Amino acid sequence: MEKQEWLLGIDLGGTTVKLAFVNKEGIIEDKWEIPTNLADNGIHIVSEIASSVKETIAKWPGAILVAAGMGAPGPVDFETGCIYVAVNIGWRNYPLKASLESELGIPVVVDNDANMASFGEFWKGAGEGTNDLVCITLGTGVGGGIIANQELVHGISGAGGELGHITAIPEGGAPCNCGKTGCIETIASATGIVRLSLEEINKKPESLLAKRYHEQGMITAKDLFECVEHQDEASAAVLDKVAKYLGLTAAHVGNCINPDKIVFGGGVSRAGEILLAPVRAYFQQFAFPRVAESTILECASLGNDAGVIGAAGLAHKQHGN
C-alpha cells in the first residue's frame, strides 16, 4: 500500500512548541505540543522537536512526512532560512532551516510566526481562495502578514507585514517595545486595551469598568468587551478609540494592497462583531472609496491552529509535489 504523504507544521512559541501532521488538503491528522526548552539560548529546541516528531510519526505506519514548515517568533531571512533574532528564544543569526533539515531529513521552510499564521488563513482559513490577503493578529502584541499575488511579502529585512508597528498616533502616542511611540500595538493589543482601560477607569471611577477592576484587582480586554455589552459608557469610549485607530491602520494597509480581505486573528479578535463592526465603520471613513467598497474585513477562522496549518501549507507550496 502506498503511504499517505503528510506535511509537518511547527509553531514555535516562548512557552510551547505546537506540532501537527497535516495532509495535503490542509486537514490536521494529528497535533500535539512540547515545552519550549529555553536553556542554553535555545540550543536544544531543534533536536527535541526532531525526537518528538520521530516518536509520533512512528505511530502512523501508513504515513510519510515529505516536508516541514516552521514559524519562529522573530524576523527571518527567508532565502537562507536563518532567524535574524528571536529575543524570547535566545537565537541570533540561527540557521534554523539547515538545523531542522539535518535533524529531520526532509526539506524545511522557515518563516516568521505571524507570516505562517497568515499563510494558514490564506490556505485553509478565512482567506481561502483570495489572491491578496492581509492578516492582523491582535494578541499580547499586534502581528501581521501580507500575501500579495498569492505570495508572502517578506521585504528586504524580513519586516514585511510587521503591521503592529504602523504609527497610528504620530504625536503623543504611548511608547512601544520597538522603540517608537504610537504604534497600533500600543492601542489594539490586549496589553494596549488594558492600558487604555486603566486610563479610562481613572477618569471614570463610577463606571462599570472601574467597578469590575476594583472587584477583580485587575482588568482584561475580555472584561472591556463584556462591559461594552452592558452599555458601560466608559468602556464604549475605550472601544471607540481602539476601533478608530485599528480602522485607520487597516485603511493604510488596505490603501496599499486593496486585498480581497483583511482578516483579524488573535485573542482580542474573539470579541467578534462587537469589535469588528466599529472597525469596519472607521475603515470606511479612512479607506480610498474603491478600497472601502471592495476589501472585506472579517475574523480569522483557524484560531490557534493557523500557525501549524500555515507552516505545513508553506512547506507544501515550496517543497510539495
Next chain:
Amino acid sequence: MEKQEWLLGIDLGGTTVKLAFVNKEGIIEDKWEIPTNLADNGIHIVSEIASSVKETIAKWPGAILVAAGMGAPGPVDFETGCIYVAVNIGWRNYPLKASLESELGIPVVVDNDANMASFGEFWKGAGEGTNDLVCITLGTGVGGGIIANQELVHGISGAGGELGHITAIPEGGAPCNCGKTGCIETIASATGIVRLSLEEINKKPESLLAKRYHEQGMITAKDLFECVEHQDEASAAVLDKVAKYLGLTAAHVGNCINPDKIVFGGGVSRAGEILLAPVRAYFQQFAFPRVAESTILECASLGNDAGVIGAAGLAHKQHGN
C-alpha cells in the same frame, strides 16, 4: 537578416499619448507623442494610436514589434485588460486590451499609468535589481505603485498601490478629490503644496514666499523650494509639514512591505534632496526600526519616460520570450 524584436510602450494622458519603441534591454529606440483625441468619449484613441504606430514602425525595416504595453489613467481590471473608469478620457468598462490587440495584431498588456511608471523604475530605473519596490509619484496628484516579489500589486479592484489616498491627517484634513479628507495627495502633490503655501502666505505676509506670490500673482511648488533655499522661514514651515506627512505615509507603506527602496517620482520630486532629506528624517521617526534601517528612500531616475519604459517592460515580462 533577422529582425530586432522590439516592444511598444504607450502612456495615455489626458492631453497627449506618449509612445516608444523599446528594445529588450530596456533602451528606447524611438519615441514620439500624439495628441489625445477626447472626442466621442475617447472612442478614436486606439485606432489613432495604431495608425501612428504602423506609420512609425515602417521607418524601421530592421525591427519587428512583438508585444505592447499601455498605461491608462484609471483603475484597470488586470486580468481582462478592461479599464473600469478613466474620467479624463471618458472611458467606462472599456475593453482596452482587446481593442488594441485587434488593431495592432500583437499581444497587449494594460495597466494603470502609475503602475506602469513604477514598473519602469523597477525594470530599468532607480528600482532596478530590487525584489520589492514602492513608487510614490508627486505630480498634480499623488500616485503610486507597489511591486512585491517582483510582481505589481493590483488588488481585488485595481486600487492596489493607490498611495495618494493614504490618510495622512485623520481629523481636520483638507478635502480630497476622492471624497475623503486628509489624503497625502492634499498635502504632497503640487496642488497640495500650493494650497499650503497660500495658507502660509496669509499668515506671513512679510515672508519671501508672500513677496514672490505678490510679484508673480501666483505661486508654484518650485517657488516654495526656491524660497526654502533662500532661508525663508515661512517656506521652511510649509516644507516641514509636507515632509512630515510624506515621511509618515512612506513609513506606513514601508511598515507593510519593507521594500528595498521607496522611490519618489513626478514633478515635485525634482526638488531632490531639499525635499528628500527631511522626508527621510521623518521616515526614520515613523518606520519600524528594522524597516528604517533597511529600506532606502531615493528619487526616481527615468523622469517622463518611466511610463513608456514600464509599459514596454511589462509587455516583455508578460509576452516576451
